[in-house]
Structure formats: C-alpha cells, structure tokens
Amino acid sequence: MSIICETFFKGVKVKRLDDEANSVNVYNKPVVVQLEYDPKGMLVKITEESEQKEFIVSKGSEFARVGKKGILFKLPTESLLLTFASDEDSNQFTDAVMKIKSASVSSVFSFYRCLQNQQHMMADFTRTSAYQKAILDNPIDFSGKVILDVGAGSGILSFFAQQSGAKRVYAVEACNSMAVHASKLVAANNVDDVIKVLSGKIEEIQLPEAELVDVIISETMGNMLLNERMLETLIHARKFLKPGGKMFPSRGELYVAPFTDEALYMEQFNEAKFWAKQDFGGVNLSSLRNPAMTEYFSHPIVDTIDINICTAKTQRHIIDFQTAHETDLHRIEIPLEFHMLKSGTVHGLAFWWEVALIGSNVTVMLSTAPTLEYPRANWEQVRCLLSEPIFAKEGQLLTGRVLMVANAKESYDVTITVQIEGTNTVSTNTLDLSSPIYRSESSAETFFSSSPIYRSE
Numbered sequence: 001m002s003i004i005c006e007t008f009f010k011g012v013k014v015k016r017l018d019d020e021a022n023s024v025n026v027y028n029k030p031v032v033v034q035l036e037y038d039p040k041g042m043l044v045k046i047t048e049e050s051e052q053k054e055f056i057v058s059k060g061s062e063f064a065r066v067g068k069k070g071i072l073f074k075l076p077t078e079s080l081l082l083t084f085a086s087d088e089d090s091n092q093f094t095d096a097v098m099k100i101k102s103a104s105v106s107s108v109f110s111f112y113r114c115l116q117n118q119q120h121m122m123a124d125f126t127r128t129s130a131y132q133k134a135i136l137d138n139p140i141d142f143s144g145k146v147i148l149d150v151g152a153g154s155g156i157l158s159f160f161a162q163q164s165g166a167k168r169v170y171a172v173e174a175c176n177s178m179a180v181h182a183s184k185l186v187a188a189n190n191v192d193d194v195i196k197v198l199s200g201k202i203e204e205i206q207l208p209e210a211e212l213v214d215v216i217i218s219e220t221m222g223n224m225l226l227n228e229r230m231l232e233t234l235i236h237a238r239k240f241l242k243p244g245g246k247m248f249p250s251r252g253e254l255y256v257a258p259f260t261d262e263a264l265y266m267e268q269f270n271e272a273k274f275w276a277k278q279d280f281g282g283v284n285l286s287s288l289r290n291p292a293m294t295e296y297f298s299h300p301i302v303d304t305i306d307i308n309i310c311t312a313k314t315q316r317h318i319i320d321f322q323t324a325h326e327t328d329l330h331r332i333e334i335p336l337e338f339h340m341l342k343s344g345t346v347h348g349l350a351f352w353w354e355v356a357l358i359g360s361n362v363t364v365m366l367s368t369a370p371t372l373e374y375p376r377a378n379w380e381q382v383r384c385l386l387s388e389p390i391f392a393k394e395g396q397l398l399t400g401r402v403l404m405v406a407n408a409k410e411s412y413d414v415t416i417t418v419q420i421e422g423t424n425t426v427s428t429n430t431l432d433l434s435s436p437i438y439r440s441e442s443s444a445e446t447f448f449s450s451s452p453i454y455r456s457e
Contacts, residue, residue: 009032009035009084010032011030012033012082013025013082014026014033014046014081014082015081016079016080023081027048031046032047035093035096035097041061042058043055044056051403052415053080054409057073062074066083069089070083070090071097077327077331115154122156131157131160131364132160135217136164137361138362139165140360141214141360144166145167146167146213147161147168147217148169148213149161150172150217150237151173151220151233152173152182154178154182155171155182155185157219159189159195167194168194170213172202173197173199174199174201174202202233203236212240212242213241214246215246216240217247217248218234218249220234221353221355223379223433224382224412226404226412228410228411232329238322248358249321251318251319251321252355254319254334254351255315255352255354256315256334256351257311257315257349257350259305260311264301264347265348268296269293269296271292272297275289276289297429298430298432299435300382300414300432300433301383301385301439303383304380305350306370307370307371311341311342312338312339312341313338313339315337330406333402333404336349336398336402337397339396340392344391345391346389346398347386348389349383349416350383351383352370352381352382354366368381385431386418390418390420390425391425397420400416400419402414402415411433411434414430414433
C-alpha cells in the first residue's frame with residue numbers, strides 16, 4: 001500500500017507523564033514529528049537518534065486535546081504529551097488523527113493461523129524436541145498438575161504436558177481458526193478430558209472457575225529474542241500462575257558482540273549507491289542518496305555467522321521471565337563495554353540468544369549461538385550494521401549502548417551506539433527490527449519459523 005501523504009511538524013515538545021501526572025521531557029530540545037497514513041491507521045513517528053518513537057493512532061486509541069497546542073496520548077507503554085509550536089500545527093495534527101477510521105489489522109497472529117506455518121515450527125525437530133525433553137524429563141513438574149500453554153498454536157506443547165501426566169492443560173490460542181484446529185486434534189486424540197482449548201488473547205480470557213496453574217509453557221521467542229513482542233504475553237500470563245509456580249522458559253539471555261564483515265557492509269552500501277546516479281534516463285537521483293543510505297542500513301540482517309568475525313567477547317543481557325514486568329520490555333537499554341581482542345573495522349553488532357527451560361530434574365538450554373553445530377537454528381543470528389563503521393585496535397575499549405524501544409509494529413526500534421573510549425570516534429544507527437533482510441536461504445524460506453538446538457545442563 002502506498003503512502004497517501006505524510007506531514008512533518010517542527011518544534012514539537014514531547015513529555016512523558018507518569019501515573020501521578022508528573023511530567024518529564026523525553027528530549028532536551030523540540031523535535032520533528034512525522035505523521036503518515038498506515039494500513040492500521042495513522043503512524044506517528046519521532047526519529048531522534050537519542051530515542052526513536054513510533055505509534056499507531058487508530059479508532060480505539062485514547063487521546064485528548066490539552067490546551068490550545070497540546071495533545072495527550074495514552075499508549076500501551078506510556079503516556080505522551082505533544083505540545084506543538086503553533087495553534088495551526090496542533091489543529092492540523094488533531095484533524096488528521098480524528099479522521100482515522102478503524103482498519104483491518106494485520107498482525108503476527110495472521111501468520112500463525114496457517115497450518116503450513118505451524119507445520120514449519122512443529123517439523124523443526126530440535127526446537128520441538130527441546131520442549132519435549134524439558135516437559136517429559138521433568139514429570140515431577142507436570143504429573144497431576146494444572147498447566148497453561150500460552151500461544152498454543154496446534155497444541156503440540158499441550159500434548160507433551162498431557163503425556164507427562166498433567167491433570168489439566170489450558171491451551172490458549174489468540175487466533176480463532178487455529179484454536180478450532182487445535183480442538184480437532186485434541187478430540188481426535190481422545191485427550192479432551194485433559195486438554196481444554198481456549199480461544200482468545202491471554203490478556204482477555206479467564207480460566208474456568210478462576211483457577212490458577214502450576215506451570216506455564218510457551219514458545220514466544222522471535223529474532224533478537226524480543227521481536228514480535230510475544231514475551232510480554234508470556235509475562236502477562238503470570239497472573240494465572242500459583243506462587244512458586246514454574247515457567248518454561250524461565251529466563252532469556254540476549255548476547256551481543258562487535259563484528260567485522262566488509263563484504264556485508266559493501267552489499268548494503270552498493271545497494272544504496274544506485275541513488276547516487278546523476279544521470280538516470282536524464283534524471284539526477286543523487287538528492288535521494290542519503291535517505292537511501294538511511295533506509296538500507298535500517299534493516300537488520302538475519303543469517304548464520306562465523307563466530308570468528310566477532311572482535312570481542314560477548315556481553316549478555318538477562319531477562320528473568322518469572323520476575324520481570326511487562327513494562328520492562330517496553331524500553332531496554334544495554335550498556336556496552338568491549339575489550340577488543342583484535343584490530344579491525346567494526347561494522348556493527350551481532351546478536352543471538354538462548355532461553356532456559358528449567359525443570360526440577362532437567363534444565364534444557366535452547367540456543368541460537370553461532371558456535372553450535374548443525375542443524376542450525378532458523379532464528380539464526382541478527383546483525384545490526386553501522387552506516388559509518390569505525391576502526392578499533394586490539395586492546396582498545398569499545399563502549400556504547402543498545403537501546404530497544406517497543407513500537408506499534410509488534411517489534412522494536414533498535415538504536416546502537418559504539419565509541420572508542422578516550423577518543424571522539426563514535427558511530428550510531430537506528431534499525432527497524434520488524435523489517436529484517438533474510439540473507440540465507442533457510443531464513444527466507446521459513447521467515448518466522450525456527451530450528452534451535454538444545455543442550456542439557
């Protein structure tokens with residue numbers, strides 16, 4: 001769908017309001033707010049390097065005028081007050097968002113409603129067998145217990161729980177058509193006395209008789225662990241968990257390391273060079289070269305890497321699913337400090353993850369690390385390029401941060417910043433995790449599906 005129009009509003013002050021209506025400036029100066037049409041409604045974008053923001057305004061959005069120049073938005077992750085530079089700007093912005101009608105929303109659920117895509121995930125032997133091992137090898141956690149399967153899909157994890165002796169399994173699936181399929185499988189396998197399929201989002205359903213569960217099971221990981229924002233659903237499901245109950249997975253770990261890869265960098269650079277042409281059929285395209293560079297380098301790269309391209313030891317960011325709050329995943333900041341193990345050009349940061357399925361008897365680690373043997377994980381690794389690479393020498397200290405800000409596309413805006421300590425050499429880039437480039441054939445074929453490895457601790 002082409003964009004019907006886009007409008008820019010300059011000099012907008014942005015404040016964040018807490019639950020007590022106290023406000024704090026999000027940016028230390030007025031910013032530019034971009035408004036453009038989106039299939040879901042109206043997209044509001046702020047592209048400041050320090051913190052990008054992006055959200056959809058639709059018919060169900062909560063917003064109100066504040067004074068002559070202000071508009072207050074109550075978003076799922078925060079409340080923002082936008083104060084425009086003039087009455088005219090404020091009125092124009094308000095008129096645009098007030099005209100928004102509800103549109104059909106395509107979401108991650110649309111992908112998972114297809115049996116073909118469920119097949120990709122189920123046939124992913126190492127992924128499926130990791131959960132099977134964690135559930136069947138920990139009968140003490142499942143036998144005679146009440147289980148909640150979040151995002152059940154076909155219900156395969158629910159079947160494993162039933163096989164491990166569960167008294168009752170609630171299989172919650174947001175996509176109604178897939179819930180119907182799961183119910184058919186349950187009935188056909190004569191386990192409908194144990195497995196109860198519930199159609200609806202975990203945020204909206206109620207368990208029969210307000211029952212609490214002993215264990216939550218779910219497979220809700222995405223690229224860079226957090227893409228698709230389904231882990232928030234897993235955390236939300238804790239409202240149904242008994243005190244001391246278990247979660248499979250129990251924690252997630254996101255790993256990051258600087259890497260060097262001239263070939264990958266030049267691939268993206270050369271793609272953008274097309275827009276440097278000064279005579280393309282008599283048209284000078286060069287005025288769009290810089291926007292093209294920004295666009296091409298805003299796409300994370302998903303593929304399998306050689307660990308030897310990493311120029312320093314990894315850093316790790318841990319999320320404990322049993323204690324984290326949903327809002328902890330709305331804005332994640334990871335400070336970086338790498339001691340360079342070898343000299344070279346740092347072209348960006350590489351990411352991979354693992355989750356721990358911690359049972360009373362056995363712990364299974366599900367990993368997408370590049371150091372593992374085949375079969376490879378189809379989640380694979382994710383690389384975020386710097387549009388301006390920097391050279392670092394062996395022994396130098398590379399510092400910076402990774403800032404992940406949740407957006408309305410069920411994903412994150414990822415801003416990476418690296419600097420050579422003690423110098424003015426610094427580089428930063430912002431990427432859209434919802435719009436990756438799948439560089440390897442296996443990734444492109446399955447897109448969301450995955451083939452992880454498990455190892456027992």
